[in-house]
Amino acid sequence: MTVRDFSDSEAPIEFSIVTAVYNVARHLGEFIESIEAQVIARNRFEVIAIDDGSTDDSLAILRVWEERWPGFVTVITTDNVGRAVARNTGLDAARGRWVTFPEPDDVIGPGYLGQVATFLEENEPTTLLATNRLILDRASATVTDTHPLRRHFRHGVRVRNIEEYPDHFHDSVADAFFPTDRLRSEDLRFNATVGPSFEEGHFCAQYLLRSERPAIGFLPEAHYHRRVRLDSTSNPQSAMAHPQRYIRVLRHGFLDLLSQGAARIGRRHAPEWLQNLVLYELSWYFTSRDADAGAVAEADDEASDEIHGLMAEILGHISKDTIAGFSVRPTTPAWRDFLLQAYEPGGWRATFGHVARLDPDQALVKLTYRFTGEPPVEELFSGGEVVSPTHSKTRDIAYFGRVLMYERVLWLSARQFIRLRLDGRDMDLQFVIPKRIHSLQPGTIKRNLHPRARAMATARRREPRRRWSTDRVLLRLARTRLVRYFFGDAWVLMDRITDAGDNAERLFHYLRRSRRRINAWFVVEGGSSDWHRLRKQGYLRVVPHGSFRWKLLMANCRHLISSHVSPPVMRPPALVPLMEPTWRFTFLQHGVIHTNLSRWLNIKPIDVFITSSSQEYVSIAGDHTPYAFTTKEVKLTGLPRWDRLRKISLSVPDERRDLVLVMPTWRSGLVPLLMPKSQRRAIDPEFYSSEYAINWMNLVKSSDLLEACAQQDLTIGFLPHPNVQPALSGMDLPPQVLPLTFADNDVQQLFARAAVFITDYSSVAFDAAYINRPVVYFQFDRDTFLGGEHHGRHGYFEYERDGFGPVAQTLEEAIRVILDTIQAGRSPSPMYQARIDATFPLRDGRCCKRVVDEIKRSTRPVRPPVAMIPIPTPLVSDRPLDDPSRIAHGTDAVEGVG
Secondary structure, eight states, X not given: OOOOOOTTOOOOOOEEEEEEESSOHXXXXXXXXXXXXXXXXXXXXXXXXXXXXXXXXXXXXXXXXXXXXXXXXXXXXXXXXXXXXXHHHHHHHOXXXXXXXXXXXXXXXXXXXXXXXXHHHHSOOOSEEEEEEEEEOTTTOOEEOOOTTGGGGTTSSEEEETTTSTTOOOOOSTTEEXXXXXXXXXXXXXXXXXXXXXHHHHHHHHHHHTOSSOEEEEEEEEEEEEEOOOOGGGSGGGGGGSHHHHHHIIIIIIIHHHHHHHHHHTSSSOOHHHHHHHHHHHHIIIIISOTTBOTTTTSOHHHHHHHHHHHHHHHHTSOHHHHHTOOSSOOOHHHHHHHHHTTSSSOEEOSEEEEEEEETTTTEEEEEEEEESSOOOEEEEETTEEOXXXXXXXXXXXXXXXXXXXXXXXXXXXXXXXXXXXXXXXXXXXXXXXXXOOOOOHHHHHHHHOHHHHHHHHHHHHSOOOOOHHHHHHHHHHTSHHHHHHHTTEEEEESOSSOOOSXXXXXXXXXXXXXXXXXXXXXXXXXXXXXXXXXXXXXXXXXXXXXXXXXXXXXXXEEEEESOOOHHHHSOTTTTTTOOOOSEEEEOOSSOOOSBOHHHHTTSOOSEEEEOSHHHHHHHHSTTSSOOOOTTTEEEOOOTHHHHHHHHHHTSOGGGOOEEEEOXXXXXXXXXXXXXXXXXXXXXXXXXXSHXXXXXXXXXXXXXXXXXXXHTTOEEEEOOOTTTGGGGGGSOOOTTEEEOOTTTSOHHHHHHHEEEEEESSOTHHHXXXXXXXXXXXXXXXXXXXXXXXSSOXXXXXXXXXXXXXXEEOSHHHHHHHHHHHHHHOSSOOHHHHHHHHHXXXXXXXXXXXXXXXXXXXXXXXXXXXXXXXXXXXXXXOSSOTTOHHXXXXXXXXXTTOO
């Protein structure tokens, strides 16, 4: 669509831009510049800015803009009434034929209003105009076309009747235009009770429901740049940490709309487009922050009951066919099964078993299936005889604080025929989870059935993967005798791509010192400080990550062993065009898992999963946990770095413990990724005014704490998480506080010197406790952190019940307990010492040996199980998982298993 030049037009006001402003001074300038850059004449549109009680410079900036653009910019002030009321105020004042409600920290393209004006001139009137949402990353200032609803714009300018195209709904007012008169005649208002996470979707849906012919015009060239926000209140998934707010969205948002929609058409179910809109909104709650882990597990029973009651009502207005065929955005099979079956009376069993993974070294195959209600009678057959699985567990699938579905995970011998029977009925076994498709677009039909398209697809499947000539040379070279002499069956160890010093490096040192027959190599970024350090130490087996030599090494890798489990480590982008990974992956861990990381870890292809305490082991491998891992993968060994930590701590007497070591962990919302395909991170400028920075700075700058340390000849050492360390230079620490970095310090030496260790939620508290150092937890943001705004959710570990020191939730309380701990001496109190002793059964300096033994054991074939008497296999072992006979070998101790 060609944008016309409207600069000389004398037309009346066409567009009213209504924006609700609250504390966005840092971005308001970009928003204003983008408005002023519009190609249409200023007299064709107006701006109504409602300052909702901002406490920063937002109002002052708006006043200057109003003075510079008299008659075109109107500023209205309110007393922090909320975005919904502020928008309603602006709507009342709007004079344009069409009104839109952009966010004041977003940006619009220079041809934005021109594209909309041209569309209105060239097309019949539509119910709503939708512009193209592009994602503006605040850290890198890049714009990407990655919004989940981008498919609506892929076919150019289109007008879609959403009753005919039910997946083409629109749920945002910031990038939409509405006829002003229609809104007023329908008395349509923003509803604050469903905000802030759904007020826009509720407004759009209310408007479309009241339209006789709900047609939406999609304008792909009208670019709206939506900023990635760090403020959790702008994200729908953050509502899961606040059950009552989430309940309001369910009741006054989703259920209200579905009830209206069903009543309007006189049917049980609402219009299909509205069902899809609600499912789309729900999908964020279920998948983005993974309610699978119990997002509101901390909610009281009354709130949990209300949530599930509302969910049942909502699903009553949505047809099972719509759920099964939902394709607006990718969702997990568990999510679909949950929506389809969890609230149905009686028990449900999946109609098939999913053959999910093969371990060729151990000759084991992984089989899973789901069920609700009482466990089915499970029988496994091999050669016509009932057999027992080599490893098995029942995984809980919990949503919003309640377990409503289960998944059986079975590892069976792949050397024999296998058959699964549930409740006396043979189950289909599928290698791919089947998809249910209820609607097809013309393009999809052509791609799958057109003879030419099918011929091209067949040719692509038969055609070997194209590689550059250098890649082909590399792969040939990797298979030569000389390269195999150096790199054959290599054990490749690495911590982060950019640095070392964690469990992988410690295990590498052990291998080169004590197990030299193992062909061990270490990988880290060339030129990094750790690269130079290891080379100076005389290690020639250090390979720069990304180099040609690294590619040869990885082509011959037998075991990839890392303390981190991110995609750049497990599946390096530079190797994707070259080869499919064939190595076995061992996850050493960065620390002890004590929160619920199942969402993040369940999808990782981990062959050996290292754990360090009986509680941690059971929380991951045990029955009725959210993790998909079994005793096959999970091993109890202790962290490799603990061998060295123990040795160093024994060499530091109490009188040399002169450090109050402060080590807070990071927050995913405050530290956005700088480079999506790497592990580097950058600090956002507003970090220094965040709750996180303010609390930790006030702690280390406390005059009482500084005075107490001076009296005891103690130094405060501040060592934040590596992701936060770039911010150290801007923190203005007092001279008495020593800023520490991982690059310039031996962290284990710091632990050994610690008289007191202070953290918030970091698993490194386990390191301090491992060597009997007193611990204090400062958790000022406990509700949000454990509610899901970081990677982890509440797990088995209760800080008050299981922690290694007192827990403080306010700054004043934290300073008081730190002072008390300093005065009490340099050893944990008897109560905390007893917890430490119970947590660590393996403090013997042999963690590295156990890890290596488990990695070697993971490649040994497992003998097929002996046939058993044909009695149905129980789903839960009658022996607890933490029974020593089971933990010692890391397997289920079932008869016939080698």
